[in-house]
Amino acid sequence: MDDRKLEVLRAIVEDYVSTQEPVGSKAVAQRHTLGVSAATVRNDMAYLEEAGYIQQPHTSAGRIPTAKGYRLFVDRLGKIKPLSAAERRAVHRFLSEAIDLDDVVTRTVRLLAQLTHQVAVVQYPSLNRSSVRHLELVSLTPTRLMLVMITDTGRVEQRYVELPAELSEDDVLELRRLANEQLQGKPLADAPRAIADLVDLVRPELHATASALARVLLETVVARTEERVVVAGAANLTRAGNFFAGSMRPILEALEEEVVLMQLLGRADSNALLTVRIGDENHLDDFRETTVVTAGYGPGSVVGHMGVLGPTRMDYPGTIAAVRAVARYVSEILEQNR
Amino acid sequence: MDDRKLEVLRAIVEDYVSTQEPVGSKAVAQRHTLGVSAATVRNDMAYLEEAGYIQQPHTSAGRIPTAKGYRLFVDRLGKIKPLSAAERRAVHRFLSEAIDLDDVVTRTVRLLAQLTHQVAVVQYPSLNRSSVRHLELVSLTPTRLMLVMITDTGRVEQRYVELPAELSEDDVLELRRLANEQLQGKPLADAPRAIADLVDLVRPELHATASALARVLLETVVARTEERVVVAGAANLTRAGNFFAGSMRPILEALEEEVVLMQLLGRADSNALLTVRIGDENHLDDFRETTVVTAGYGPGSVVGHMGVLGPTRMDYPGTIAAVRAVARYVSEILEQNR
DNA sequence: ACTGGCACTCGCGGACCGGGAGTGCCAAAC
DNA sequence: GTTTGGCACTCCCGGTCCGCGAGTGCCAGT
Numbered sequence: 001m002d003d004r005k006l007e008v009l010r011a012i013v014e015d016y017v018s019t020q021e022p023v024g025s026k027a028v029a030q031r032h033t034l035g036v037s038a039a040t041v042r043n044d045m046a047y048l049e050e051a052g053y054i055q056q057p058h059t060s061a062g063r064i065p066t067a068k069g070y071r072l073f074v075d076r077l078g079k080i081k082p083l084s085a086a087e088r089r090a091v092h093r094f095l096s097e098a099i100d101l102d103d104v105v106t107r108t109v110r111l112l113a114q115l116t117h118q119v120a121v122v123q124y125p126s127l128n129r130s131s132v133r134h135l136e137l138v139s140l141t142p143t144r145l146m147l148v149m150i151t152d153t154g155r156v157e158q159r160y161v162e163l164p165a166e167l168s169e170d171d172v173l174e175l176r177r178l179a180n181e182q183l184q185g186k187p188l189a190d191a192p193r194a195i196a197d198l199v200d201l202v203r204p205e206l207h208a209t210a211s212a213l214a215r216v217l218l219e220t221v222v223a224r225t226e227e228r229v230v231v232a233g234a235a236n237l238t239r240a241g242n243f244f245a246g247s248m249r250p251i252l253e254a255l256e257e258e259v260v261l262m263q264l265l266g267r268a269d270s271n272a273l274l275t276v277r278i279g280d281e282n283h284l285d286d287f288r289e290t291t292v293v294t295a296g297y298g299p300g301s302v303v304g305h306m307g308v309l310g311p312t313r314m315d316y317p318g319t320i321a322a323v324r325a326v327a328r329y330v331s332e333i334l335e336q337n338r
Numbered sequence: 339m340d341d342r343k344l345e346v347l348r349a350i351v352e353d354y355v356s357t358q359e360p361v362g363s364k365a366v367a368q369r370h371t372l373g374v375s376a377a378t379v380r381n382d383m384a385y386l387e388e389a390g391y392i393q394q395p396h397t398s399a400g401r402i403p404t405a406k407g408y409r410l411f412v413d414r415l416g417k418i419k420p421l422s423a424a425e426r427r428a429v430h431r432f433l434s435e436a437i438d439l440d441d442v443v444t445r446t447v448r449l450l451a452q453l454t455h456q457v458a459v460v461q462y463p464s465l466n467r468s469s470v471r472h473l474e475l476v477s478l479t480p481t482r483l484m485l486v487m488i489t490d491t492g493r494v495e496q497r498y499v500e501l502p503a504e505l506s507e508d509d510v511l512e513l514r515r516l517a518n519e520q521l522q523g524k525p526l527a528d529a530p531r532a533i534a535d536l537v538d539l540v541r542p543e544l545h546a547t548a549s550a551l552a553r554v555l556l557e558t559v560v561a562r563t564e565e566r567v568v569v570a571g572a573a574n575l576t577r578a579g580n581f582f583a584g585s586m587r588p589i590l591e592a593l594e595e596e597v598v599l600m601q602l603l604g605r606a607d608s609n610a611l612l613t614v615r616i617g618d619e620n621h622l623d624d625f626r627e628t629t630v631v632t633a634g635y636g637p638g639s640v641v642g643h644m645g646v647l648g649p650t651r652m653d654y655p656g657t658i659a660a661v662r663a664v665a666r667y668v669s670e671i672l673e674q675n676r
Numbered sequence: 677a678c679t680g681g682c683a684c685t686c687g688c689g690g691a692c693c694g695g696g697a698g699t700g701c702c703a704a705a706c
Numbered sequence: 707g708t709t710t711g712g713c714a715c716t717c718c719c720g721g722t723c724c725g726c727g728a729g730t731g732c733c734a735g736t
Binding site for chain 1: 697
């Protein structure tokens with residue numbers, strides 16, 4: 001593959017992204033200083049089309065990149081353009097004003113949406129990789145407790161516990177003490193065993209109650225691997241030419257399905273710093289025209305993913321830079337709470 | 339205003355809502371058994387138009403209701419049609435499976451969206467009207483605490499507290515004990531005074547720390563009146579004919595602005611069981627074509643609002659019934675946790 | 677007061693058409 | 707052999723035109 005052919009592809013991608021219209025040979029020849037004539041560009045275009053990097057919407061129209069074309073662009077041509085110093089400062093300031101973990105996540109997702117003008121998705125720090133900092137039991141009614149679990153990533157989980165029998169305040173305190181002794185400091189991955197032991201530690205009269213509690217605890221740390229995800233910037237879907245009305249519906253629906261969102265974020269290879277999935281690389285029919293850019297974040301190791309989602313025809317260098325920068329800053333913030 | 343004229347208006351509203359097309363005199367005369375001819379209906383229509391209840395999109399087209407027309411329909415003509423027994427059972431079952439307050443809210447908002455095929459909005463139980471059940475302090479780093487507040491409505495609030503000096507574990511325990519003694523059982527409205535007293539109760543060495551804590555506590559109970567709101571069913575905006583593409587954008591944007599959402603929900607007259615705001619009654623330019631149906635909910639007294647939002651051209655009887663039923667069930671559920 | 681008849685209005689969809697952008701190919705030039 | 711200018715061809719896009727049909731307002735008759 002010729003060097004100049006690559007330049008032609010880059011020109012087509014860049015122009016198409018900015019104008020949203022098929023780009024013709026003449027435009028390429030004069031807007032980008034390739035030093036060749038339109039006719040030459042035409043020959044290269046014919047080659048690129050043959051090779052599957054670009055295509056014509058219809059005869060006698062300009063060319064637009066295919067998913068394969070974008071892929072090549074991202075892999076070999078896109079020099080990511082870092083954020084400006086001012087932008088970086090703004091990101092930093094905005095994130096460091098967060099008042100709790102919820103707020104960190106909320107601010108992050110808004111920031112991403114605003115920087116990239118796309119739909120942003122942020123996953124809460126995964127429970128699996130954190131450990132228990134504190135358990136709190138509060139009685140709501142004589143036969144109903146609320147269990148609150150706080151993890152060292154600052155996440156708070158709450159659940160109701162239905163009790164088989166009435167429970168005195170003293171009993172609540174005892175259960176709380178025991179549960180904390182058993183679980184404090186334990187990584188969630190190791191928690192199930194400790195929870196199982198819990199039942200044996202209590203007085204026989206409390207057995208039934210303790211096992212109800214244990215069941216809920218178990219659900220909290222294990223079954224509820226259904227991770228929480230937040231979304232922002234849905235309005236960006238309506239940006240001129242981002243998506244035609246018809247294809248918006250399924251995307252809006254997907255944004256309310258945690259399963260789909262997790263799939264989009266989670267399929268990311270955890271090792272990679274940053275993943276770009278273009279069009280059908282998402283393996284989801286509704287996202288055939290959609291690109292997802294994701295990055296892992298976390299203090300040291302990856303505890304969650306964040307990303308943005310937009311039309312395949314997006315500003316890759318800018319988007320990639322933004323996602324990477326935000327992921328980095330969020331990781332820093334989390335690091336400070338270790 | 340003639341009785342028959344009202345019937346004609348009802349016919350126009352009902353037909354327009356179901357077909358989404360301007361309705362003509364002939365259709366009204368034959369679809370609804372008024373016992374008069376099309377010509378008579380035409381005369382009535384002329385009157386209704388004169389009076390501002392209906393209008394023609396253009397000459398020689400059928401009529402569509404105006405906001406004023408819908409208002410009259412809602413006030414005097416709409417017999418709300420209650421949910422079927424099966425629906426009621428389903429609602430009840432779905433809501434009673436909730437595992438915590440978050441889950442109640444999440445399920446509620448989804449339920450509303452699904453029942454009404456509209457965008458649903460649910461406000462978390464307001465902090466102002468609940469009281470403190472428990473405070474928990476967890477040290478994250480030597481100079482950083484996490485404050486977790488649990489209210490008797492089951493809501494959990496968390497905040498970071500930056501400390502002026504390092505704090506021992508014992509000190510954390512003492513602060514926690516004092517804070518709980520001061521605040522437990524207090525309605526949030528009375529909390530500020532109790533918080534102020536807190537500083538005077540601690541040992542002089544802890545003064546600075548206690549006041550940092552007090553400041554955050556105060557923010558938590560007061561300043562953070564910015565209430566939390568959740569949304570679901572955004573995809574319903576794309577339902578055929580619900581909104582034309584152009585007007586969707588500002589609505590999607592508004593759905594991410596808590597301030598606007600609170601305005602939509604909160605302007606509801608708290609005393610009214612159910613509020614319907616049609617078109618410009620919302621006093622928001624972007625919602626001139628939008629109707630918001632809201633209801634208060636809560637155990638006994640109103641602690642929050644919920645509602646749905648859709649085109650003025652909506653199924654009022656069905657929507658109103660659904661919102662009312664869901665609000666009622668949620669109130670029941672909350673009642674059980676008293 | 678209601679009804680049938682009738683002339684009139686006007687939006688909508690389809691057919692038609694010219695301009696223009698873009699292409700592929702070819703023969704000549706570097 | 708690569709590049710280039712020329713040229714014929716394709717086909718989308720936007721505008722115009724037109725006939726149909728739904729719906730109306732009015733009027734005269736019951």
